[in-house]
Amino acid sequence: MIAAAVLLLVLAVATNVYLFRSSGDRISVVRVARDVAMGHKVTQADLDEARVPLVPGVNMVPGRQLEQVVGRRAAVGLRKGTLLAASQLTTQQSPPAGRTLVAVPLKAGAMPPGLAPGWAVRVVFTFGDQGQEPATGTPRSRAQTTVFRDVAAVVDEVIGPDAEGAMTVSLVVPDADSSAVARQAAAGMVVLVVTERRG
Numbered sequence: 001m002i003a004a005a006v007l008l009l010v011l012a013v014a015t016n017v018y019l020f021r022s023s024g025d026r027i028s029v030v031r032v033a034r035d036v037a038m039g040h041k042v043t044q045a046d047l048d049e050a051r052v053p054l055v056p057g058v059n060m061v062p063g064r065q066l067e068q069v070v071g072r073r074a075a076v077g078l079r080k081g082t083l084l085a086a087s088q089l090t091t092q093q094s095p096p097a098g099r100t101l102v103a104v105p106l107k108a109g110a111m112p113p114g115l116a117p118g119w120a121v122r123v124v125f126t127f128g129d130q131g132q133e134p135a136t137g138t139p140r141s142r143a144q145t146t147v148f149r150d151v152a153a154v155v156d157e158v159i160g161p162d163a164e165g166a167m168t169v170s171l172v173v174p175d176a177d178s179s180a181v182a183r184q185a186a187a188g189m190v191v192l193v194v195t196e197r198r199g
Helices: 002-024 063-069 175-186
Strands: 026-032 047-053 099-106 120-125 151-159 167-174 190-196
Touching (some): 026 063, 120 167, 151 175, 167 175, 175 190
Antiparallel strands (some): 026 047, 099 167, 120 151
8 A cells, every 4th residue: 555655646746747847848829819811911809829838840920929910911811729820921912913802692502611711712604604595586695605714713701691591702813804703703603612722
């Protein structure tokens, strides 16, 4: 019994020493307090601090630099609860030169579930290249005969669903394709295909 008691005492001391040393290796880093869409300015309310174990080689923003982060823009979609890395921030304006922000209303089924800011998508037009014939006696319009190519885009923000279950997705698209995307989206003739999950 004495030997067992001594063993328990030794284990307790060893555990306390380990916990003490572990706590000493923890550092303060910047953590994302709420989701931030790609391109949006980071505010004080978007961030907080967390103490985590020191991991060599892991790029994290030290807690003392939190105020320096405020005002910069998210280079990718930032997710609540994740640790902030310097590579996720940029000082460039959004959308960048040559790009346009387009709001795309989408019904259920026209976008993959879980779509989030920062994801790369392909805008697919569901009308114009389907070979659909106009109703009898109705001339085929120029819009109906136009063949649209898919457009590569990046998700800036996802809003919804509304009372009818519809979503609104803000997309960063090339300037040259912005008008086509806006027109077809307004007509409900757009679906999104995810090509890469980011952020």
